[in-house]
Amino acid sequence: MPFIPHTEQDVKEMLKNIGIQSIENLFDEIPASLTQVSLKAIPSGVSEMALRQEMAERAANDGGMLCFIGAGAYEHHIPAAVWEIATRGEFMTAYTPYQAEASQGSLQLIYEYQTMISSLMALDVSNASLYDGATALAEAILMAVRLSKNGKSSLLIPRSVHPYYREAVKSIVGQQNIKLIEIPYQETTGKIDVDMLSAMMNDDIAALVIPQPNFFGVLEDVDQLTDWAREQKILSIALVNPIATALLKAPGEWGKEGVDIACGEGQPLGIPLASGGPYYGLMCCRQSHVRQMPGRIVGRTVDKEGKQGFVLTLQAREQHIRRAKATSNICTNQGLMVTASTIYMSLMGPNGLRRVATLCHQRTRELVDALTTIPGVEVVFEPPYFHEVLLRVNQPVKAVLSALASEGIQGGFALNEAYPELADCLLLCVTETKRTEDIKRFAHALRQVLAGSFLSGSKAACQA
């Protein structure tokens, strides 16, 4: 099908027909102060060759570092077959399958994805994916408010949820009169304190967000928290890392009855670290909540001859039909990322995923054991943790990180901005990609840095 844009004549006729002078007039309702901004910081275009050269130069800056940063983006091994298959033309160029009968391949893939994710989460239904983990959490919160019906509009959200997620949630739900009540973490454990929750409870609260693991890598008492929410007659929203879920209890099995909604970032399942994206958000829920679930859902059915076919189902609530009253206006799915994830999960299988998760945890323990023998390093929160851990160091974090970077090691995520009270701590992550010798190399470098052998030099560099 050729792409034929409107000719000048077409445009003129259309404008004449609706009685306006120019296309710009269609946007008159946008204040001029917003449309006439000068973008001085953005340079004019460059040639393809110049662009390639600049990007190659920048890409070279990424390479070769030994990375121990997680904090929401995780380096995992991705089998070569994943992107070899995902970048085939049939998958690569497929867009949201509006014309279901002509997109059976795309739909079947999404159906398989939904089946895998819902079984990983032990919940009835998965959607076809959302934009990313942070927006999936915002959508889960909006969904919980819709489900609670009787005007409840407050949410309990722990401060131990990823700070960027909390910012994204504020941006999205803050405009919709939803009040976010932040739950402090316990100073000694890093976990949510159920007694404190009870003290914060009020009649306007619609749901509780339960991160597992939380931003500090700490495992929450998810059974107790889920049961508490049920006792209060509020909904529970699990925010999970899918790799961790392969090893830990699935959200659908938390507590006596499981959570109502589970969401999270899909990146760990086969999506590489690539300057922050693209990622995808996953979302599952109980069957009884499905009408309020945002996004697309693919269903399997039979045609009039009894042959298997796939359809986009439950579309009546979506924006192309229900416009402003749609359950969500971010309801496209991250097709290509989901394709890669589905292939990744198919290759790994449940056992493979469990082995990845187990290795991540073992390597993290190995790192903790190695680093805590160094004078000046201590674990902040007691175990259990999954594959991230918070360590306190007795030297300024910024200087330590820059000294490690000069040794080719990205030595953790600094918490000073999001958690000023933890400004002397490093958030570290170890996945299956780190070998014992990598961990030894990190431990050796950190020991030297903290012993002051090259800290003073880089400190001066920092201040300069």
Add this chain to the structure above:
Amino acid sequence: MSKIPEKLNYTKTHEWVKKEGDLLTIGITDHAQTMLGDLVYVELPQLEMNLSAGQECAVVESVKAAADIYSPVQGEVVEVNEDVIENPQLINEDPYGKGWILRVRPFDPKGAKLLSADEYSKVVASEAH
């Protein structure tokens, strides 16, 4: 031609209204259910909810579309038809009977501006093309 019983009142947004004592029973018309097609889901308001005239108070969903039901009057929800939650098809089969949707106690019994069957059939006719 869809059924438009003489003794009921109607709205431009295709609800029918039946006065029963000081309560109003509300549903969607035969014309509305035909246009929507097979209904698969109905969302009802909370009991005791206060409605203003023209406020969305329920949603009916077919495989093709979801449509709001608007309260024709200002009033309080006193009863909802739980049967249509279990079996939304009741609205298709018997829109003026078993497929009723909610009962409202109007704050001002004379306040509602409703259409007669005759006026409503003109609304339907004007949309029929």
